[in-house]
Amino acid sequence: VKRRFSTRAPSVPTTIPDVDARDLRHLAHLARLELDPDEVERLAKDLATVLARFAAIAQIDVSSVTDGEALRSTPALPEGVLREDTPRPGLSREDALRDAPDSQDGRFRTPRVPGGGS
Amino acid sequence: VSLFDLTAAEISLAIRGGRLSAVAVTEGFLARIEEIDGRLGALIRVTPEEALRDAARIDAGIANDGNAGPLAGVPLLVKDNLCVRDHPVTCGSRILLGHTAAYTATAVARAQAAGAILLGATNLDEFAFGSSGETSAFGPTRNPWDLSRVPGGSSGGSAAAVAARLAPLALGTDTGGSTRQPAALCGVVGVRPTYGRVSRHGLVAFASSMDQIGPIARTVRDAAALLRCIAGPDALDATCAAVPDLDSPGDGPIRLDGVRLGICEDLAPEGLDAEVREHFDGSLKTLRALGAEIVDIGLPTARHAVPTYYLLAMSEASSNLARFDGVRYGRRVPSDDLIELVTRTRGEGFGAEAKRRILLGTFALSAGRREDLHGRATRVRALLRREMKTALASVDAIVTPTSPEPAFPIGERIDDPVRMYACDVLTTPASLAGLPAVSVPCGLTGAGLPVGLQITCDHWRETRMLEIGAAFEDVTGFHRDTPWGLS
Numbered sequence: 140v141k142r143r144f145s146t147r148a149p150s151v152p153t154t155i156p157d158v159d160a161r162d163l164r165h166l167a168h169l170a171r172l173e174l175d176p177d178e179v180e181r182l183a184k185d186l187a188t189v190l191a192r193f194a195a196i197a198q199i200d201v202s203s204v205t206d207g208e209a210l211r212s213t214p215a216l217p218e219g220v221l222r223e224d225t226p227r228p229g230l231s232r233e234d235a236l237r238d239a240p241d242s243q244d245g246r247f248r249t250p251r252v253p254g255g256g257s
Numbered sequence: 258v259s260l261f262d263l264t265a266a267e268i269s270l271a272i273r274g275g276r277l278s279a280v281a282v283t284e285g286f287l288a289r290i291e292e293i294d295g296r297l298g299a300l301i302r303v304t305p306e307e308a309l310r311d312a313a314r315i316d317a318g319i320a321n322d323g324n325a326g327p328l329a330g331v332p333l334l335v336k337d338n339l340c341v342r343d344h345p346v347t348c349g350s351r352i353l354l355g356h357t358a359a360y361t362a363t364a365v366a367r368a369q370a371a372g373a374i375l376l377g378a379t380n381l382d383e384f385a386f387g388s389s390g391e392t393s394a395f396g397p398t399r400n401p402w403d404l405s406r407v408p409g410g411s412s413g414g415s416a417a418a419v420a421a422r423l424a425p426l427a428l429g430t431d432t433g434g435s436t437r438q439p440a441a442l443c444g445v446v447g448v449r450p451t452y453g454r455v456s457r458h459g460l461v462a463f464a465s466s467m468d469q470i471g472p473i474a475r476t477v478r479d480a481a482a483l484l485r486c487i488a489g490p491d492a493l494d495a496t497c498a499a500v501p502d503l504d505s506p507g508d509g510p511i512r513l514d515g516v517r518l519g520i521c522e523d524l525a526p527e528g529l530d531a532e533v534r535e536h537f538d539g540s541l542k543t544l545r546a547l548g549a550e551i552v553d554i555g556l557p558t559a560r561h562a563v564p565t566y567y568l569l570a571m572s573e574a575s576s577n578l579a580r581f582d583g584v585r586y587g588r589r590v591p592s593d594d595l596i597e598l599v600t601r602t603r604g605e606g607f608g609a610e611a612k613r614r615i616l617l618g619t620f621a622l623s624a625g626r627r628e629d630l631h632g633r634a635t636r637v638r639a640l641l642r643r644e645m646k647t648a649l650a651s652v653d654a655i656v657t658p659t660s661p662e663p664a665f666p667i668g669e670r671i672d673d674p675v676r677m678y679a680c681d682v683l684t685t686p687a688s689l690a691g692l693p694a695v696s697v698p699c700g701l702t703g704a705g706l707p708v709g710l711q712i713t714c715d716h717w718r719e720t721r722m723l724e725i726g727a728a729f730e731d732v733t734g735f736h737r738d739t740p741w742g743l744s
Contacts, residue, residue: 196561
C-alpha cells in the first residue's frame with residue numbers, strides 16, 4: 140500500500156486526554172450548562188468516545204503549515220470587502236428589547252450579579 | 258402535468274405569461290402541505306396569510322406593468338435558522354421558544370425581492386447540529402422515499418419538503434454538508450456555495466468559518482436561479498465578497514468535452530455502501546460519455562476531514578451558542594441568582610446533541626488543550642485546503658458520492674455520535690476548504706433510496722460546477738423520479 144501521508148512524530152508531542160465525570164462537571168460549569176447526574180455520566184462517556192476517534196489528528200505532520208496559513212480559515216477574499224465605517228441606524232432599542240424575558244427602563248433586566256453590588 | 262411536478266422555472270414562466278396566477282399556485286402548494294406534511298414533519302411553521310398576500314401582490318404587479326422578478330410567484334420554504342422579521346425563528350430548539358426575529362436574513366429578503374413566495378419554515382437538526390434530521394425539539398423529519406428512514410441533515414426539512422413537492426425551492430444551510438447530504442438522501446439538488454458567496458446576515462451562527470446558505474431544488478437550473486438571486490455582497494456581512502462570474506447553465510444540451518474530473522480513493526477510508534459505489538461508477542461512465550476525462554488525484558489529508566471538521570465546528574459552536582443565556586431573547590428559567598438563571602436556562606433549553614457539541618467545543622478550547630485540539634485542527638485544515646487547491650489547479654472538479662450510504666433508519670444512530678459524524682466524511686473536505694459543492698441525484702438503490710453525486714469546484718467556480726451538474730442531470734433524468742413513500 141502506497142503511504143499517502145507522513146506519520147512522523149509532530150514537533151510538539153500531543154495526546155488526546157480522557158474525560159471522566161469530574162472533568163465533565165468542570166466543563167459544564169465553564170459552559171454554564173446545568174446537567175443532571177444521568178446526563179453527566181452519559182456525556183462523559185460520549186466525550187471520551189468521540190475524543191478517542193479524533194485522536195488520529197495528533198499524528199498528522201503539520202510542520203509545513205505556517206501560522207498565517209493556519210489562521211486564514213477562509214478563501215482569499217478580494218481586496219476592499221470592508222465597507223466604510225460610517226454611522227448608520229442599527230437595531231432599534233425597542234426591537235432589541237421586544238423579546239427580552241425581562242426588561243426595565245430600556246435595559247435588559249436580570250437578577251443581581253453575585254458580588255456585583257445592587 | 259401536475260402543478261407540483263413543475264419546476265420553479267416553469268412556474269415563474271407560466272405566472273409571468275399569465276397562464277397561472279401566483280395566488281392559485283400558492284393555494285395549491287398550501288393545500289398540498291396541509292395534506293402531506295403531517296406524515297413528513299418537514300415543516301415547523303406555515304404562514305398562509307402572508308403567502309397569499311405576497312402572491313396577490315405579485316399578480317397585481319404583473320397585471321399593472323408586467324414587471325416581475327425571476328422567481329415571480331415561486332413557492333419557497335426556508336430553514337428555521339434563517340430570520341424573517343416578526344416571525345419566530347426556533348433553530349429547532351426549545352431555548353428559542355417565544356422568540357421572534359427583529360430583522361430578515363439577507364438571503365431570504367433577496368429571494369422575496371426576486372418574487373419568491375415564502376410559505377413557511379422547515380424543520381432542522383437543533384441549531385443545525387446533525388446529519389439525520391432527528392435532533393429537532395419539534396421531532397424528526399421523515400424521508401419521503403421511506404417514512405421509516407431519516408432525510409439526512411441538518412437541512413432535512415428543506416430537502417424532504419422539496420422532494421415531496423411541498424415547494425419547488427427551499428433554502429438550507431451547509432456547515433459540514435447540511436444542504437448536500439440531505440439533498441442526496443432525499444433525491445434532490447443541494448448546493449453549498451463558495452464561502453463568501455452568500456451573505457449570512459440573519460442566519461443564526463453555528464460555525465462561522467464554514468456556515469453558508471444554499472439552495473435546495475429538484476433541478477440544477479432551479480438551484481442556480483435561486484443562488485443567483487441570493488448571492489452577492491452585503492454591507493451587513495463583511496465575509497461576503499463582491500465576486501462576479503455566477504451564471505446559470507444554459508437551456509441547451511451541455512457537453513463536457515475537455516473537462517477534467519478528479520476522483521480520489523482516499524476520501525472514504527471506512528468504505529462506501531456497495532450500491533453507492535455502483536451508482537458512482539455508473540455516474541463516471543455517464544460523465545465520460547459526455548466528454549469528460551476522469552483522472553486520479555491524491556488528497557491524503559482528506560481522510561482526517563471528519564475529526565478536523567468536528568473539532569473546529571464544535572469549538573465555534575460552543576462560542577456562538579454562548580449568546581443563548583436567557584437574558585436577551587428566547588426562554589428563561591427564572592432564578593434569584595444570575596449564574597443559576599443562565600445555567601438552568603441552558604440546561605433545560607438545549608437538547609442532547611447541542612450539549613455534546615458545546616461541551617466538546619469547550620474542551621477543545623480550554624486552557625492546556627487548545628493547542629493540541631483546536632490549534633492542530635486549524636493546521637490540518639490548512640493542509641487539506643492546500644491539497645484541494647493543488648488538485649483543483651489540474652482538474653475542473655472533484656467528483657465523489659455525496660454520502661457514503663443511502664438513508665438509514667430513524668433511531669439507528671441517534672445515540673452513537675461517532676457513527677453519526679462519519680456520515681459527513683465526503684462533505685466536510687469542501688466545507689473545511691471553503692469550496693463550492695453540489696449534490697445531484699444519481700440513481701436509486703434496489704430498495705428505492707436515492708443516491709447523490711457530489712461535484713466540488715475551486716473557489717468562485719459555481720458556474721462551471723452547476724454546468725457539470727446540469728449536463729449530468731439532462732442525460733440521466735434521475736431528478737424526475739418521484740418519492741413513493743407518500744403514496
